[in-house]
Amino acid sequence: MTATDGLTDLGTRSQESAEPAAPRGRRFGSVELLAVLLVLLVVFRDPLAALISDPRLQTWTTVFVSVLVQAVPFLVFGVVLSAVIAVFVPRSFWARALPRHPALAVPAAGLAGVVLPGCECGSVPIAGSLIRRGVTPAAALAFLLSAPAINPIVLTATAVAFPGNPEMVVARGVASLIVAVAMGWLWLRLGRAEWIKLPPRPHEDGSRLKAFVAACRHDVMHAGGFLVLGAAAAATINVVVPEAWLQRVADNPVLSVIALAVLAVLLSICSEADAFVAASLSQFSLTSRLVFLVVGPMVDLKLIAMQTGVFGRRFAVRFAPATFVAAILVGAGIGAVLL
Template identity: 70%
Template sequence: MAVTKSPPTQGAASSAGPEEPQGRRLDSPLVLITVLVLAVLAQGPIRRMLGAPVMQTWTTVFVAVVVQALPFLVLGVLLSAAIAVFVPPSFFARALPGRPALAVPVAGAAGAVLPGCECASVPVAGALIRRGVTPAAALAFLLSAPAVNPIVLTATAVAFPDNPEMVPARLVASLLVACAMGWLWLRLGRTDWLRPPARSSYDGQGRGAAFWGSVRHDVMHAGGFLVLGAIAAATLKAVVPETWLRTAADNPVVAVLALAALAVLLSICSEADAFVAASLTQFSLTARLAFLVVGPMVDLKLFAMQAGTFGRDFALRFAPATFALAVPVSVLTGAVLL
């Protein structure tokens, strides 16, 4: 009886036969070697470019902003992560008054003693709402915490050693905007505009894992935006013609609106924005105050975080209203205190 051999299966053939040659792919060592070789070959032009006066000015401003701001950013990230992980949200719910109208200013003032940037304030505010805190109070905390906490105010004092009045001006203007937005939401806000926030991505993890996960997240986000802010400040200082900046700075209305819009676009962490504002010496203190008040409350990354946490309908209403209120409050506060 003849026995016919069945053809080998595809899996057996692939295991017995030689592996098919794979196409070449770029791995990280090859890319690094290529970049290093190109840098060596182009070292002459690179040296001449870096030796130009405009590049020396750019490098000086960039390094100064980053070096001054980095310690405050790291300290703020560590403290905000510790508060978000180790302080239970129920503590804030118990500490706030039962009447929503009184809870708003108390929550705004609570932000003055809790270090954290806007990266941390959004999930903390979401946790407060999940624990039953009235949304108006949680939103007042969301706006005040990244703007008036001790780390931010200390950084502002260091960045403006010749203008100590910037510290109380920033404190007063930011608290006024935070409380006003809380009361405005209390009166005009609707529950269908505010989507119930989801649970934190660190819920259910150990405290150590949640702490370091929060630190890594905030350092990556805040550090990246700090670098972008330093690049923008250095470019404005070194590349943009002085006459252009002077023209914008000489018009009080244009100066305030320009720096308020710049704060939205740059999205700098609140622990570092004072050093960028201090470098914009062409502009008045009032215009720079608007930069410091608007930035921690309305910027691109904060808008994205608010939309992701509370819903797009909320962010599309809350962010423009905050901007529209923060600019005139900054101007009025600057007129009185600066």
């Protein structure tokens, strides 16, 4: 082969490699899957109605649908407002708004959680952003714990779920704020900078509107999925678990608190919807259900996974167990006083 042929072949290959790749088809995502499921439910509504003729299945369906119907409006409204704050409020605002002294910044950051009407899914990345912007980690962690538990959306949902017990709203807000501030001060005292390892921040492209839509889409599908699982679990507990077993656990003050604390971790329900699940567990005392509401927004399976991804494994294995114990003790104490 001559040199001219080699150059010609090289040019041909270079031209082929420079050609744009064929566009990939649209990925089948969670929204498309939800649309398909809804269509299937409409098409097969008659066979499905026949399947749930059993009284136990009817009870399960009633509990499941009632939890979803009451919780979804709060979930959607909270996700939209959380996306507005995350996208349109400058990240540097929080660093300027907090006191410079770390010990004073912790309770200030805890109280700042009132202005974030969102669930715990959004508080974890925002807390990481605060640390990147120079906010002391103790204050950012206090904000992380308080924001999903004491914001107006969550407290309003709690009032709606417990219409005959307005003291539950006060007890939840007070207990959650105490735990958030206490954990912030504990981190200020015992925490180590090397325990937090933030991942590199990806470069942000696109308009704010696109970021807002993407944030809403992600949070609704993510938090909504956990809400469905939580509602299904609550309905299953009410139907499958014998009433005598639930009553036996509920009658033991210590065992009922521990059982609902563990249940809150396992169910991983969004804080804007967990009050309706707690209200459905009517066999248990108000104090044990308060512990469920305090533990859930601070320590659950999805939060542990998110904290590991944002702050690192060394942080999560220390912070989550300590928060779990603090939430149980404070929740039970506040419940004994106010409930």
